[in-house]
């Protein structure tokens with residue numbers, strides 16, 4: 001199965017892709033990371049931190065033709081995309097074959113408006129006719145870099161904003177914490193992170209085996 005991290009611009013994709021891949025690896029899922037970003041941040045992070053699973057370069061508009069056939073059965077491919085604003089061809093190619101798309105966003109209005117204005121919904125809908133099932137990939141929003149204060153209205157407001165526009169939003173959120181902001185280029189521990197909670201939620205929702 002292929003899980004794609006997407007967003008119009010810098011919105012936490014690489015950090016969440018790396019932590020989620022580690023959390024899943026630690027739970028026994030065979031993992032491969034795919035770096036579908038020309039900036040190769042995930043590749044450079046792996047080179048320094050030595051991830052316990054392979055990370056393969058895949059920033060190409062032919063991703064859908066080349067990558068799925070290389071993925072061993074029962075292995076999860078975690079894909080880190082680049083900016084959909086600048087490299088929509090690569091993101092669209094990834095979305096043609098992704099089983100699950102995770103739209104990363106902070107709860108800030110700047111990020112929400114960017115998702116609206118790209119428009120991210122259209123990027124997902126446009127790939128539908130090019131997919132085997134003729135539907136857009138199942139897509140869930142992962143709110144990240146959230147204010148850690150429990151009295152902040154940012155997360156509930158962002159949830160409402162997405163829900164009103166028909167997006168699925170994960171219950172799990174990732175707070176703005178030094179643990180994540182300083183993660184690159186160090187080794188990653190998925191267990192105990194918010195991304196480990198996300199694995200539980202994804203399982204409970206039937207999104208992953």
Ligand SMILES: Nc1ncnc2c1ncn2[C@@H]1O[C@H](COP(=O)(O)OP(=O)(O)OP(=O)(O)O)[C@@H](O)[C@H]1O
Pocket residue numbers: 007009010011012013014015016037039041081082083104144145146174175176177178180181182183184
């Ligand atoms: N939960 C978090 N708390 C604090 N800082 C975070 C968190 N998640 C990511 N960051 C920081 O935010 C910045 C952007 O994150 P990241 O590089 O993962 O985004 P991206 O979407 O992959 O960006 P790009 O598209 O430019 O590659 C980085 O400096 C990262 O360390």
Ligand SMILES: [Mg+2]
Pocket residue numbers: 013014015037041080081082
């Ligand atoms: Mg990145």
